Every structure is written in C-alpha cells, then in structure tokens.
Amino acid sequence: MEIVVIGTGGGYGESIVLRWDDGKSAVIDSCIDPQRESCLPLEYLRTTGADLEKVQFIVATHWHDDHIRGISEVLYACPNAIFWTTAARDWSIFIRLMLADGRNSGAVLKGKSDTSQRALSELEVCMEIIASRGNHGPERAQGDRLVYREKDLNLEIFALSPSELAISKYEQEIAIHIDEIGKFRTRIPRIGPNDKSVALFVQYKGECIILGADLEIGTTTANGSTGWNDVMNGKQCLHPGLRARVLKVAHHGSAGAQHLGFWSDLVAPEVMSLMTPWQKCATNYVPDDIELDFVAGRSAHTYITSTHGSIGKPKPRDVETKKLISKVGLRLSEVKYRYGLIRIVYDEANENWNCELRGSAFGFK
Numbered sequence: 001m002e003i004v005v006i007g008t009g010g011g012y013g014e015s016i017v018l019r020w021d022d023g024k025s026a027v028i029d030s031c032i033d034p035q036r037e038s039c040l041p042l043e044y045l046r047t048t049g050a051d052l053e054k055v056q057f058i059v060a061t062h063w064h065d066d067h068i069r070g071i072s073e074v075l076y077a078c079p080n081a082i083f084w085t086t087a088a089r090d091w092s093i094f095i096r097l098m099l100a101d102g103r104n105s106g107a108v109l110k111g112k113s114d115t116s117q118r119a120l121s122e123l124e125v126c127m128e129i130i131a132s133r134g135n136h137g138p139e140r141a142q143g144d145r146l147v148y149r150e151k152d153l154n155l156e157i158f159a160l161s162p163s164e165l166a167i168s169k170y171e172q173e174i175a176i177h178i179d180e181i182g183k184f185r186t187r188i189p190r191i192g193p194n195d196k197s198v199a200l201f202v203q204y205k206g207e208c209i210i211l212g213a214d215l216e217i218g219t220t221t222a223n224g225s226t227g228w229n230d231v232m233n234g235k236q237c238l239h240p241g242l243r244a245r246v247l248k249v250a251h252h253g254s255a256g257a258q259h260l261g262f263w264s265d266l267v268a269p270e271v272m273s274l275m276t277p278w279q280k281c282a283t284n285y286v287p288d289d290i291e292l293d294f295v296a297g298r299s300a301h302t303y304i305t306s307t308h309g310s311i312g313k314p315k316p317r318d319v320e321t322k323k324l325i326s327k328v329g330l331r332l333s334e335v336k337y338r339y340g341l342i343r344i345v346y347d348e349a350n351e352n353w354n355c356e357l358r359g360s361a362f363g364f365k
C-alpha cells in the first residue's frame with residue numbers, strides 16, 4: 001500500500017492517491033499545479049506508470065475549490081472508476097445544494113463566487129461523464145458505508161461521514177429552499193460543506209489509516225451529531241482497539257477540526273500525521289503555529305506538503321538580466337506557489353511505514 005498526499009501552497013488544494021496490490025489505485029480529491037494547470041493526481045499516476053483502467057474509485061470529499069479542481073479530468077481519464085461523493089438524492093438536488101453552499105460562504109448567487117462557479121463546472125462535467133457511461137449518478141457516501149473491499153487482500157475502505165444528521169439537515173435545507181434558490185438571502189442557519197465532508201477509514205492487513213478530509217468537530221444536539229462528534233459516537237467499521245498509524249489530518253490541521261477524543265482514542269502514539277496547508281489571504285490560513293504544535297505534539301512524525309502561502313515576492317532582477325530577457329524575447333511569469341508530495345509506503349515485512357518527501361514537502365519531526 002502506497003499513500004501519496006499532494007498539496008499546493010496558497011490554499012490551492014489537496015489530493016490523495018492510494019495504490020495497492022496488482023497496480024490498483026484510487027484518487028481522493030483533486031488539485032492542479034497553479035503554474036502549469038495540470039491535474040496533479042493524474043500527473044502522478046501517469047508519471048509513475050499507473051494503469052488508469054485500474055483506478056477503482058474516485059472520491060470528491062466535498063465541493064470546495066481546494067479539493068475538486070481537476071476532478072472531472074481524473075474521472076474522464078479513469079474509465080472504470082466509481083465516483084463517490086457526499087450523499088445527495090439526485091444530481092439536480094445536489095447542484096442546487098452546492099449553489100446554496102456557495103452562498104453560505106457569503107457569495108451572492110446572482111454573481112456566483114469563483115469557488116461555487118468552479119465547483120459547479122467541475123460537477124457538470126462529472127455529470128456528463130457519468131451519464132455517458134450509462135450510470136445514474138455518484139455513489140452516496142455516508143458514515144459506515146462500505147466504499148471498497150478486497151477480502152483476499154484484507155483491504156476495506158469505509159466512509160466515516162457525513163452523519164445521518166448532516167444528511168437530514170442537508171435535505172431539510174433543500175426542502176425549504178428548493179424553489180427559491182438564487183432569489184433570496186436566507187436567515188436559517190446552514191450546514192457548511194465541511195460538515196458533509198467524506199472522511200475515510202482504510203484498513204489494510206490490520207493497518208489503520210484515517211483520511212480526515214475537511215471534516216470538522218461538528219455539533220451534538222438531541223437530534224444527533226455531525227462531524228467528528230458523530231464519528232466518536234461509534235462506527236461499526238472501526239474495530240475496537242484499532243488505531244490509526246497513518247492520518248491525513250482533517251481540515252488542514254485547523255483547531256476546529258481537532259477532536260480531543262479522536263486523537264486520544266483513534267490515533268496511535270506512533271502515528272505518522274500528514275497535512276496540507278490552506279490559505280485564503282495573508283492573515284487567514286491554517287495551520288498556524290499553535291495548530292501545528294497540537295498535531296506535532298500528538299504524533300511520532302508530522303509532515304506537511306509546504307508552508308502556507310506564496311513563496312513571497314521574487315527578488316527584483318538586475319538591469320543586465322532584464323536586458324537579456326527582453327533581448328531574447330522571453331516572457332517569464334513568476335512562480336508564486338509551490339507544491340509538495342508526501343509519499344508513504346507500507347513495509348509489510350517490518351510492519352512499518354516509510355516516508356519520502358518531494359518538492360516543497362517537509363517534516364517537523
């Protein structure tokens with residue numbers, strides 16, 4: 001089993017590639033290289049010689065820009081992959097809901113935000129691809145639902161979220177607003193996309209891996225729970241005593257996604273924690289130093305795909321260099337963002353995970 005976490009700086013995105021026996025693989029979320037606009041998970045699979053016909057499934061954990069850019073390209077390139085995403089009754093409802101989510105983040109629907117626009121176009125292309133393959137829609141992920149299993153290999157992959165409550169709130173929202181999408185500003189509280197995010201549990205030959213997506217702590221009410229609160233209420237797929245030795249830290253390490261009970265009960269002390277940064281602007285980013293310390297303090301190894309943000313303004317060129325550039329007619333664009341890759345491979349004989357870092361990825365300890 002090989003797990004590759006790809007992350008770009010500057011809040012551009014996150015993607016995970018899983019690869020196991022017989023060249024089979026799966027892709028969870030997608031992001032693109034900000035310079036070349038190439039789809040990074042696809043590029044990784046292609047450059048490592050993967051057979052795209054053996055991509056078993058693709059998961060869009062939630063419809064946020066930093067997780068879905070290029071996902072339709074992944075789906076198009078992988079003819080046999082089953083597409084999983086947050087539960088929704090049908091595609092048309094799903095689109096309406098996503099538009100509502102776009103507005104939830106403050107965007108007015110009339111002039112949709114870039115984020116919701118991009119998510120929508122990715123989704124529309126995914127719909128066309130799925131329809132052209134004769135399928136009715138995506139598979140609906142939900143807590144405790146089996147996503148993939150190979151008994152002979154002792155491999156099983158389950159969704160840990162979204163919860164029953166998150167889904168029923170989701171449907172309530174639709175029921176209330178179904179005819180009014182695009183016309184009004186609502187006053188009712190909305191459940192954000194992160195609460196509908198699909199966290200995954202992977203069990204491979206007794207090893208436990210948790211991929212936390214952007215799932216946040218969530219809430220608990222008399223009607224049930226959402227987020228990690230719901231996961232910690234118990235999931236049948238989580239065998240007693242099994243603790244994650246590999247963890248894709250939820251929601252870019254933000255404090256709002258770090259459930260204390262989760263870290264104490266479901267994470268092994270020897271865990272290898274993998275993270276990607278996210279940044280909206282110079283002052284709005286995760287993880288900050290306190291959040292990094294939280295994760296590093298509870299992990300045997302902590303790796304992140306890059307520092308958050310851009311690499312800063314480039315040094316001004318000297319006059320001679322400028323002259324040379326104009327002489328040869330070069331058009332250069334500055335490299336603003338960087339991306340990194342954390343690749344960990346299970347060593348079955350020694351029962352441990354080996355890590356390799358590429359690009360801007362680095363380790364804390």
Ligand SMILES: [Zn+2]
Binds near residue numbers: 064
């Ligand atoms: Zn995210």
